[in-house]
Amino acid sequence: MRNRKKLDISAYFVVGPENTKGRPVGQIITDVVEAGFTCLQIRSKTASASEMIELTREAAAILAKFGRSDQVTLLVDDRLDVVLAARKQGIKVDGIHVGQSDIPVEVCREYLGEDSIIGLSARTHELFDYIKTTDVGQIDYFGAGPLHETQTKPDCGLGPDGKVITRSFSDISKLARLSPVPVVIGGGVTLCDIPELARTGVGGFFVVSAISEADDPKAEAVKLIEAWKANKPCKE
Ligand SMILES: Cc1ncc(COP(=O)(O)OP(=O)(O)O)c(N)n1
Ligand SMILES: Cc1ncsc1CCOP(=O)(O)O
Protein backbone atom coordinates (compact mmCIF):
# COMPACT_ATOMS: atom_id res chain seq x y z
CA MET A 1 0.00 0.00 0.00
CA ARG A 2 3.04 2.35 0.15
CA ASN A 3 2.51 3.61 -3.38
CA ARG A 4 -1.18 4.15 -2.83
CA LYS A 5 -0.80 6.14 0.36
CA LYS A 6 1.65 8.65 -1.07
CA LEU A 7 -0.20 9.27 -4.34
CA ASP A 8 -0.04 12.94 -5.40
CA ILE A 9 -2.40 13.80 -8.27
CA SER A 10 -1.99 17.56 -7.94
CA ALA A 11 -0.24 18.11 -11.30
CA TYR A 12 -1.00 15.34 -13.73
CA PHE A 13 0.19 15.15 -17.37
CA VAL A 14 -1.41 12.80 -19.89
CA VAL A 15 0.34 12.26 -23.22
CA GLY A 16 0.78 10.12 -26.30
CA PRO A 17 2.47 10.56 -29.68
CA GLU A 18 -0.69 11.95 -31.27
CA ASN A 19 -0.68 14.94 -28.90
CA THR A 20 2.75 16.48 -29.40
CA LYS A 21 2.56 18.12 -32.85
CA GLY A 22 5.20 15.67 -34.05
CA ARG A 23 7.67 16.48 -31.27
CA PRO A 24 9.29 13.64 -29.29
CA VAL A 25 7.11 12.53 -26.38
CA GLY A 26 10.21 11.95 -24.25
CA GLN A 27 11.31 15.59 -24.50
CA ILE A 28 7.93 16.85 -23.29
CA ILE A 29 7.89 14.29 -20.47
CA THR A 30 11.35 15.53 -19.47
CA ASP A 31 9.98 19.08 -19.43
CA VAL A 32 7.06 18.25 -17.14
CA VAL A 33 9.20 16.17 -14.80
CA GLU A 34 11.71 19.03 -14.51
CA ALA A 35 8.81 21.40 -13.86
CA GLY A 36 7.66 19.23 -10.95
CA PHE A 37 4.60 17.36 -12.24
CA THR A 38 3.53 14.63 -9.85
CA CYS A 39 1.74 12.17 -12.11
CA LEU A 40 2.27 10.97 -15.69
CA GLN A 41 -0.09 8.94 -17.83
CA ILE A 42 0.88 7.36 -21.15
CA ARG A 43 -2.27 7.46 -23.27
CA SER A 44 -2.53 6.67 -26.96
CA LYS A 45 -5.40 5.61 -29.15
CA THR A 46 -3.07 5.07 -32.12
CA ALA A 47 0.12 3.47 -30.76
CA SER A 48 0.62 -0.29 -30.87
CA ALA A 49 1.20 -2.29 -27.69
CA SER A 50 4.92 -2.39 -28.36
CA GLU A 51 5.03 1.38 -28.97
CA MET A 52 3.15 1.92 -25.70
CA ILE A 53 5.63 -0.30 -23.86
CA GLU A 54 8.53 1.69 -25.34
CA LEU A 55 6.94 5.00 -24.33
CA THR A 56 6.40 3.66 -20.83
CA ARG A 57 10.02 2.51 -20.72
CA GLU A 58 11.18 5.94 -21.83
CA ALA A 59 9.00 7.70 -19.24
CA ALA A 60 10.27 5.41 -16.47
CA ALA A 61 13.87 6.04 -17.57
CA ILE A 62 13.32 9.82 -17.46
CA LEU A 63 11.91 9.56 -13.94
CA ALA A 64 14.89 7.44 -12.89
CA LYS A 65 17.34 9.91 -14.48
CA PHE A 66 15.88 12.76 -12.44
CA GLY A 67 15.63 10.65 -9.28
CA ARG A 68 11.83 11.02 -9.34
CA SER A 69 10.74 7.37 -9.71
CA ASP A 70 9.44 7.22 -6.16
CA GLN A 71 7.78 10.63 -6.20
CA VAL A 72 6.09 10.78 -9.61
CA THR A 73 3.40 8.20 -10.34
CA LEU A 74 3.60 6.62 -13.79
CA LEU A 75 0.37 5.20 -15.18
CA VAL A 76 -0.85 3.82 -18.50
CA ASP A 77 -4.30 4.57 -19.89
CA ASP A 78 -6.61 1.63 -20.66
CA ARG A 79 -3.95 -0.97 -21.45
CA LEU A 80 -3.64 -3.58 -18.73
CA ASP A 81 -1.70 -5.71 -21.21
CA VAL A 82 0.86 -2.93 -21.64
CA VAL A 83 1.30 -2.46 -17.89
CA LEU A 84 1.79 -6.20 -17.38
CA ALA A 85 4.21 -6.53 -20.28
CA ALA A 86 6.15 -3.47 -19.16
CA ARG A 87 6.48 -4.83 -15.64
CA LYS A 88 7.55 -8.19 -16.99
CA GLN A 89 10.38 -6.33 -18.76
CA GLY A 90 11.43 -4.69 -15.50
CA ILE A 91 9.91 -1.27 -16.19
CA LYS A 92 8.67 0.51 -13.06
CA VAL A 93 5.09 1.41 -13.88
CA ASP A 94 2.80 2.22 -10.98
CA GLY A 95 -0.61 1.35 -12.38
CA ILE A 96 -3.43 2.14 -14.75
CA HIS A 97 -6.22 4.59 -15.50
CA VAL A 98 -9.47 3.08 -16.75
CA GLY A 99 -12.85 4.40 -17.78
CA GLN A 100 -16.34 2.99 -17.61
CA SER A 101 -16.04 0.97 -20.80
CA ASP A 102 -12.53 -0.33 -20.13
CA ILE A 103 -11.24 -3.38 -18.23
CA PRO A 104 -13.05 -3.50 -14.87
CA VAL A 105 -11.25 -2.12 -11.84
CA GLU A 106 -11.52 -5.48 -10.03
CA VAL A 107 -9.68 -7.24 -12.84
CA CYS A 108 -6.98 -4.56 -12.91
CA ARG A 109 -6.55 -4.89 -9.16
CA GLU A 110 -6.34 -8.68 -9.37
CA TYR A 111 -3.59 -8.55 -11.99
CA LEU A 112 -1.70 -5.50 -10.75
CA GLY A 113 -1.73 -6.19 -7.02
CA GLU A 114 -2.54 -4.25 -3.89
CA ASP A 115 0.29 -1.75 -4.18
CA SER A 116 -0.67 -0.47 -7.65
CA ILE A 117 -2.51 2.75 -8.40
CA ILE A 118 -5.85 2.46 -10.19
CA GLY A 119 -7.65 5.58 -11.38
CA LEU A 120 -11.19 5.51 -12.69
CA SER A 121 -13.11 8.03 -14.78
CA ALA A 122 -16.53 8.67 -13.39
CA ARG A 123 -19.36 8.72 -15.93
CA THR A 124 -20.05 12.41 -16.43
CA HIS A 125 -23.82 12.47 -16.69
CA GLU A 126 -24.24 10.16 -13.70
CA LEU A 127 -21.35 11.47 -11.69
CA PHE A 128 -23.03 12.27 -8.39
CA ASP A 129 -25.12 9.10 -8.21
CA TYR A 130 -22.11 7.16 -9.27
CA ILE A 131 -19.83 8.33 -6.48
CA LYS A 132 -22.56 7.62 -3.93
CA THR A 133 -23.17 4.07 -5.11
CA THR A 134 -19.78 2.80 -6.28
CA ASP A 135 -17.61 0.68 -4.04
CA VAL A 136 -14.47 2.78 -4.12
CA GLY A 137 -12.36 0.34 -2.11
CA GLN A 138 -10.25 -0.59 -5.13
CA ILE A 139 -9.99 2.91 -6.61
CA ASP A 140 -7.25 5.40 -5.76
CA TYR A 141 -8.74 8.47 -7.45
CA PHE A 142 -11.51 9.62 -9.76
CA GLY A 143 -10.75 11.40 -13.02
CA ALA A 144 -13.60 13.74 -13.91
CA GLY A 145 -14.55 16.53 -16.28
CA PRO A 146 -14.55 18.05 -18.75
CA LEU A 147 -14.20 21.59 -17.55
CA HIS A 148 -14.50 22.69 -21.19
CA GLU A 149 -15.09 20.82 -24.44
CA THR A 150 -11.82 19.53 -25.80
CA GLN A 151 -10.56 18.42 -29.19
CA THR A 152 -8.17 16.03 -27.45
CA LYS A 153 -11.14 13.87 -26.43
CA PRO A 154 -14.28 15.09 -28.18
CA ASP A 155 -16.44 12.38 -26.57
CA CYS A 156 -15.52 13.49 -23.06
CA GLY A 157 -18.69 14.51 -21.23
CA LEU A 158 -20.99 13.36 -24.01
CA GLY A 159 -24.43 13.00 -22.47
CA PRO A 160 -27.22 10.60 -23.54
CA ASP A 161 -28.60 13.32 -25.84
CA GLY A 162 -25.31 13.64 -27.72
CA LYS A 163 -24.44 17.00 -26.15
CA VAL A 164 -21.26 17.57 -24.19
CA ILE A 165 -21.87 18.36 -20.53
CA THR A 166 -19.12 20.47 -19.03
CA ARG A 167 -18.63 20.81 -15.29
CA SER A 168 -18.98 24.10 -13.45
CA PHE A 169 -16.64 25.03 -10.63
CA SER A 170 -19.54 24.67 -8.23
CA ASP A 171 -20.23 21.12 -9.50
CA ILE A 172 -16.55 20.38 -9.04
CA SER A 173 -16.53 21.74 -5.48
CA LYS A 174 -19.52 19.54 -4.68
CA LEU A 175 -17.79 16.55 -6.21
CA ALA A 176 -14.64 17.23 -4.16
CA ARG A 177 -16.77 17.41 -1.01
CA LEU A 178 -18.76 14.24 -1.68
CA SER A 179 -16.16 11.98 -3.22
CA PRO A 180 -14.67 9.37 -0.90
CA VAL A 181 -11.47 9.34 -2.99
CA PRO A 182 -9.41 12.25 -4.36
CA VAL A 183 -10.63 13.79 -7.62
CA VAL A 184 -8.51 15.05 -10.50
CA ILE A 185 -10.15 17.32 -13.07
CA GLY A 186 -9.29 17.59 -16.74
CA GLY A 187 -10.72 18.28 -20.14
CA GLY A 188 -9.94 21.63 -21.73
CA VAL A 189 -8.06 22.85 -18.66
CA THR A 190 -5.74 25.80 -19.27
CA LEU A 191 -3.62 28.02 -17.07
CA CYS A 192 -6.42 30.49 -16.35
CA ASP A 193 -8.61 27.72 -14.90
CA ILE A 194 -6.07 26.62 -12.32
CA PRO A 195 -6.60 29.15 -9.52
CA GLU A 196 -10.34 28.55 -9.41
CA LEU A 197 -9.87 24.81 -9.74
CA ALA A 198 -7.46 24.86 -6.81
CA ARG A 199 -10.12 26.57 -4.71
CA THR A 200 -12.66 23.77 -5.33
CA GLY A 201 -10.82 21.36 -3.05
CA VAL A 202 -10.05 18.75 -5.71
CA GLY A 203 -6.78 16.83 -5.49
CA GLY A 204 -5.43 18.17 -8.76
CA PHE A 205 -5.75 18.96 -12.44
CA PHE A 206 -4.83 16.94 -15.49
CA VAL A 207 -3.87 18.32 -18.88
CA VAL A 208 -2.84 17.14 -22.30
CA SER A 209 -2.82 19.97 -24.86
CA ALA A 210 -2.09 22.87 -22.50
CA ILE A 211 1.42 21.43 -22.35
CA SER A 212 1.76 19.05 -25.28
CA GLU A 213 0.77 21.71 -27.83
CA ALA A 214 2.47 24.66 -26.14
CA ASP A 215 5.31 26.43 -27.96
CA ASP A 216 7.36 26.04 -24.80
CA PRO A 217 6.00 23.00 -22.91
CA LYS A 218 8.40 23.40 -19.99
CA ALA A 219 7.52 27.05 -19.38
CA GLU A 220 3.82 26.16 -19.54
CA ALA A 221 4.28 23.27 -17.12
CA VAL A 222 6.11 25.54 -14.67
CA LYS A 223 3.34 28.16 -14.89
CA LEU A 224 0.63 25.55 -14.28
CA ILE A 225 2.37 24.30 -11.16
CA GLU A 226 3.03 27.79 -9.86
CA ALA A 227 -0.62 28.71 -10.40
CA TRP A 228 -1.78 25.58 -8.57
CA LYS A 229 0.47 26.32 -5.60
CA ALA A 230 -0.01 30.08 -5.49
CA ASN A 231 -3.74 30.21 -5.86
CA LYS A 232 -3.42 33.56 -7.67
CA PRO A 233 -5.24 34.83 -10.77
CA CYS A 234 -3.39 33.91 -13.97
CA LYS A 235 -1.32 36.17 -16.20
CA GLU A 236 -1.00 34.58 -19.65
C1 LIG B 1 -6.84 11.30 -15.21
C2 LIG B 1 -7.76 10.83 -16.28
N1 LIG B 1 -9.08 11.07 -16.15
C3 LIG B 1 -9.93 10.65 -17.10
C4 LIG B 1 -9.46 9.97 -18.21
C5 LIG B 1 -10.40 9.46 -19.27
O1 LIG B 1 -10.43 8.04 -19.27
P1 LIG B 1 -11.51 7.29 -20.18
O2 LIG B 1 -12.84 7.79 -19.80
O3 LIG B 1 -11.26 5.84 -20.11
O4 LIG B 1 -11.18 7.80 -21.62
P2 LIG B 1 -9.84 7.57 -22.44
O5 LIG B 1 -8.77 8.41 -21.83
O6 LIG B 1 -9.47 6.13 -22.37
O7 LIG B 1 -10.17 8.02 -23.82
C6 LIG B 1 -8.09 9.74 -18.30
N2 LIG B 1 -7.56 9.08 -19.33
N3 LIG B 1 -7.26 10.18 -17.33
C1 LIG C 1 -7.82 12.06 -21.48
C2 LIG C 1 -8.98 12.91 -21.21
N1 LIG C 1 -9.97 12.45 -20.41
C3 LIG C 1 -10.92 13.30 -20.23
S1 LIG C 1 -10.65 14.74 -21.09
C4 LIG C 1 -9.19 14.13 -21.67
C5 LIG C 1 -8.32 14.90 -22.56
C6 LIG C 1 -7.99 16.25 -22.02
O1 LIG C 1 -7.15 16.88 -22.94
P1 LIG C 1 -6.91 18.43 -22.95
O2 LIG C 1 -6.18 18.78 -21.69
O3 LIG C 1 -6.06 18.64 -24.16
O4 LIG C 1 -8.25 19.08 -23.07
Ligand SMILES: [Mg+2]
Ligand atom coordinates in the same frame (compact mmCIF):
# COMPACT_ATOMS: atom_id res chain seq x y z
MG1 LIG D 1 -10.21 4.60 -21.12
